[in-house]
Amino acid sequence: MNPRTLAIVFRKEVLDNFRDRRTLFSALLLGPLFGPMIFALAINLSLKQTLGDATEPLDLAVLGAENAPNLARYLRSHNINIMRAPPSREGAQEAVQTGEHDVVVVIPDTFAASFAEGRPATVEVITDQANRQAERQARRALNALGSYGQELAALRLSARGVSPLVMRPLNVDLVDVSTPSGRSAMLLGMLSYFFIFALLTGGMNLAIDSTAGERERGSLEPLLCLPVRRDQLIFGKILAACLFMAASLAISLVSFYVTLKFLPLEKLGMTPNFGPPVVLVAFLLLVPFTLLGASLMTLVASFTKSYKEAQTWVSVVLIAPTLPILIVSLLMVRPSTELMLIPSLSQHLLLVGLIRNEPLNGLHVAVSIIGTVVLGALLAWMCARLYRREGLLG
């Protein structure tokens, strides 16, 4: 090892790439901000969906409301505005099909007669179940109608001297033990991928440049004529890519921290544990991944013939870290020491634990860091081997 050569290459690569607007833009702006933006968007959408229906009055078209004035009064008292519906049942069906109304409730003329005789009185809820927006409205209408029915049933039983409790042989209670931090973890679980994505984009251009870029520009061959060992050149370049990746990761973490401050997550019952200390620990947990990412991208790029081709293949590397995360979230596995050997997955599991406010397992942290660094070093060594080949010149 000659630290001097390595430092010369490292400094030149950092300077060179700092002056390249395209690299700066994608590495330090686009990558780190992409995650928070998508995340904020997703949270806002889900806020609208889950909070909207409970608090906002529902506009419900009802045909034949005059046939059941008590029912209409009940609906109004449950935050449902009764709107004018198309004049006939056929017209109502058509209106739902064309999307003019999401839901139409039809109370037929026979309602009052059936009701008076104590027979089940028919009420129709017309909706399009393929329409997700309509589905929520329909559910609210059905719930309101159902609870009205239950109330009536209880009244009728009481009038005949029977306890309404007869109707409830079971009392089912759902006990949710998730903590507010735990609920956040579900949604914030995808955060770890955003961070790894930002980290990888940060060093992408540098990794491509060290082989495919230099070769295409014609600067590789004169560089290899210099009296320095080739592994020093490639290690200097990989380290420079690591620095850009770490910077990108840091920016991404901070921008998430800021984004979360502006999102009304408590309304979703979430209090994410994402203060400055967590940001710092998350950075330390993720930063070993830079060596692995930089080496892997350099390795992939060195097999390609041109910058364009390298970009294509290296983009595949951007997706690769999602695979373990995806598989594990489908299987719902718990963190274990063996799983900590898998890079990207180990960082994901540790980060989720961190956000859930669970204590960090020292052994898991050590295995994750060592496993990731060892694999990264191995890939860097393979890059150095490839850099020694004649075929490198293309």
Added chain:
Amino acid sequence: MIRVSDLHKAFREVKAVRGVTFAAPDGRITGLLGPNGAGKSTTLRILYTVMRPDAGRAEIDGADVVTQSLEARRRIGTLPHGSGLYPHLTARENIAYYGRLYGISGSELDDKVQRVIQQLEMGAFADRRSKGFSQGQRTKVALARALVNEPKNVILDEPSNGLDVMATRSLRELIRQLKAAGKCVLFSSHVMQEVAALCDEIVIVAQGQVAMHDSPDGIREQTGCDDLEDAFVAAIGRVKPE
């Protein structure tokens, strides 16, 4: 001093170099002349150590290019074919980067960089980023970084490619200066006139073999042609195909 003896190199079935032998002495300009695909670039690439020969030896000032490749590289300045620069660095930074990798530092580095900038008359664009440079300016920077370490041996692969008349003239002038400074200059070309105008010795290469090695006059004499171009055609005609 550059010595090549019985060099062989094949790329799969294609035998690019088949037994090339020659020596390029100090204080002289040696031209490697040959048609495209004759094996000139491959020979030079072996000399500046980015390729390994299948058989044979090559040495720079006695340093073997395979077993003592770092030592050999320390003794040469190289301008490979189509050399590129770092577009976001200035001409001066491009040269200084190579200077540092040659092991020069501090004020010595500044002095040496400034010296090649003056020697190659690059003052006007030395501190501009090399992104928009003309081919002539690019070649000058590439040459300057090869010369920053004041090598005893200089290897240039088709240096005049893409240069206009003025740039070619100043390149020739520079090559003569290097000769006057006692350096061993080895360059390749497929342009007869260029070689004739500059070289003390011409090595004509065809189909991976040395067809003839002599002074320009000697070559005229051996082939019986007054015109060097005719002599060149006559010389490569003597090589037996495989």
